[in-house]
Amino acid sequence: MRRFPLLHIALLMLLPFSLITNATADVSVDSFRCVVDDRQKKVCLKQSAQKIASLSPGSTELLFSAGAGDRVIAVDKHSNFPLRVKNLPDIGSHKSINVEALLGMQPDLVVIWSSGNHDRLIRNIEDLGLNTLHLDVQDFEGIRSAILRLGTLAGTETEAKASVADFDQKLAKLKNQYSDLNTVSVFYEVWRDPLLTVNGEQIISKVIELCSGRNIFSEAQTLIPTVSREVLLADNPEVILGSDHQGGSSNSLEEMKAYWREWNSLTAVKKDQIYTLPADLISRPTPRLLQAAEQLCNILQSVRSARKRHTKDNKTHSDEKV
Numbered sequence: 009m010r011r012f013p014l015l016h017i018a019l020l021m022l023l024p025f026s027l028i029t030n031a032t033a034d035v036s037v038d039s040f041r042c043v044v045d046d047r048q049k050k051v052c053l054k055q056s057a058q059k060i061a062s063l064s065p066g067s068t069e070l071l072f073s074a075g076a077g078d079r080v081i082a083v084d085k086h087s088n089f090p091l092r093v094k095n096l097p098d099i100g101s102h103k104s105i106n107v108e109a110l111l112g113m114q115p116d117l118v119v120i121w122s123s124g125n126h127d128r129l130i131r132n133i134e135d136l137g138l139n140t141l142h143l144d145v146q147d148f149e150g151i152r153s154a155i156l157r158l159g160t161l162a163g164t165e166t167e168a169k170a171s172v173a174d175f176d177q178k179l180a181k182l183k184n185q186y187s188d189l190n191t192v193s194v195f196y197e198v199w200r201d202p203l204l205t206v207n208g209e210q211i212i213s214k215v216i217e218l219c220s221g222r223n224i225f226s227e228a229q230t231l232i233p234t235v236s237r238e239v240l241l242a243d244n245p246e247v248i249l250g251s252d253h254q255g256g257s258s259n260s261l262e263e264m265k266a267y268w269r270e271w272n273s274l275t276a277v278k279k280d281q282i283y284t285l286p287a288d289l290i291s292r293p294t295p296r297l298l299q300a301a302e303q304l305c306n307i308l309q310s311v312r313s314a315r316k317r318h319t320k321d322n323k324t325h326s327d328e329k330v
Contacts, residue, residue: 043157046122046144053139056163057116063129064102064121067143068093069294070151071119073175074158075167081113089288089296107132117141117161145293147214148179154293175295182218182301189220190315192308195235195245195276196223200267203235211293219305221247241273247311248276249304251287260284279314283307 042052061082062068068087071080077090082097084105097113099105103126110118115138120130122144134140141161143154152172159168194216198204206212208226216223224243225233248268252260261284268277276282289300 041161041163043141043160045140045142045157046150047142049142051117051139051141051161053116053161057139057161059113059115059117060162061099061110061113061115061118062087063099063105063119063125065089065288066145066292066294067119067121069292069296070143070145070154071158071162073168073171073295074155074162075164075171076158076162079162079164081115082110102126103129105129105133107136111136111138115139119143119158146209146211148211150211151175151293151295151297155295171295175298178295178298179218182298182305186219186305186309189309190312191220191222192247192311193224193243193245194221194247194249194308195225195240195243197248197250197264198232203237203240204232205235207231207233211297212290215290215297215301215304216249218301219308221304221308241271244273244275246275246279246281246315247308248274248282249307250282250284251290252284253287255286255288281311281314 040052040054041056042050044050057076058079059081060071060076060079062071062080063084065084065087068080068083069089071077072090072093077092080093080096082099083093085098085101087093087096097109099110102121102124110133118133118138118140120133120140120142122130122142130140130142141157145151145154152175155168155172155175156165159165196205196212196216198206205225205228206223207228207230208214208217208223210231213223213226217226224240224245225235248264250264254260261282264284265280265282268274268282271277285300285303289296290304
């Protein structure tokens with residue numbers, strides 16, 4: 009994370025009047041509502057969007073955070089928060105959607121996940137003349153910006169600003185509490201076969217950094233690098249993290265620990281410092297990411313406390329020998 013020429017002509021006649029042009033900054037053009045999306049394209053609507061389709065779970069959450077939840081008319085099949093989105097029409101996945109169903113809904117705006125939705129899918133939607141907003145959130149500032157831009161297009165600026173203020177307050181609290189602590193080295197498991205992780209540009213790595221953790225692959229050149237056994241053994245992380253698609257089940261954690269037992273020379277394995285975070289929280293660039301951040305910060309703090317106790321015990325043992 010998710011073709012019909014005659015149909016194109018018929019449905020284009022039904023689309024609300026809108027304008028899409030190129031630009032590099034947000035602009036107000038008379039009565040138009042304009043923002044710049046994450047492809048640096050200016051998106052302008054004649055009036056606030058009343059019918060919005062979301063093609064990723066993250067975009068769906070961001071729309072609700074922006075106060076535009078009641079404007080969402082369709083979502084991708086993986087959208088599951090807030091719970092009421094389960095009652096909305098499912099138009100497909102990040103790879104394939106029901107184009108005819110989408111067009112029949114006559115959306116004012118389709119929110120696209122630039123790095124997740126299939127390129128051919130994106131081209132099909134844009135070729136049909138639908139208004140699209142591309143989001144590709146990579147950091148905390150991107151979350152703020154996405155909410156504010158969605159609020160502008162939906163006419164829910166007040167709600168969006170309130171959501172961002174709440175997000176800023178929670179983020180500042182975490183920074184104040186954890187930003188200057190002793191560093192803990194972390195390996196984040198994305199996939200096991202092949203073994204994949206994240207580099208420093210990925211938002212998960214920024215969450216690790218927020219908690220004064222150090223992503224041992226932060227300097228990798230690719231966003232999702234493949235990990236060699238030799239390099240991982242040499243870097244020897246204190247903590248191994250993974251995501252749990254079941255939301256925090258003991259079964260997922262035990263399965264993860266069973267895999268890593270074969271790497272018994274790693275400090276994280278020897279000290280049983282292997283943890284999972286709910287996938288919906290840690291993997292989606294939305295305000296709920298801070299819930300994952302709080303869990304992660306608590307994990308790393310427990311590791312620091314264990315490290316401190318170990319140092320104290322060693323000192324006591326040395327003093328007894330003397």
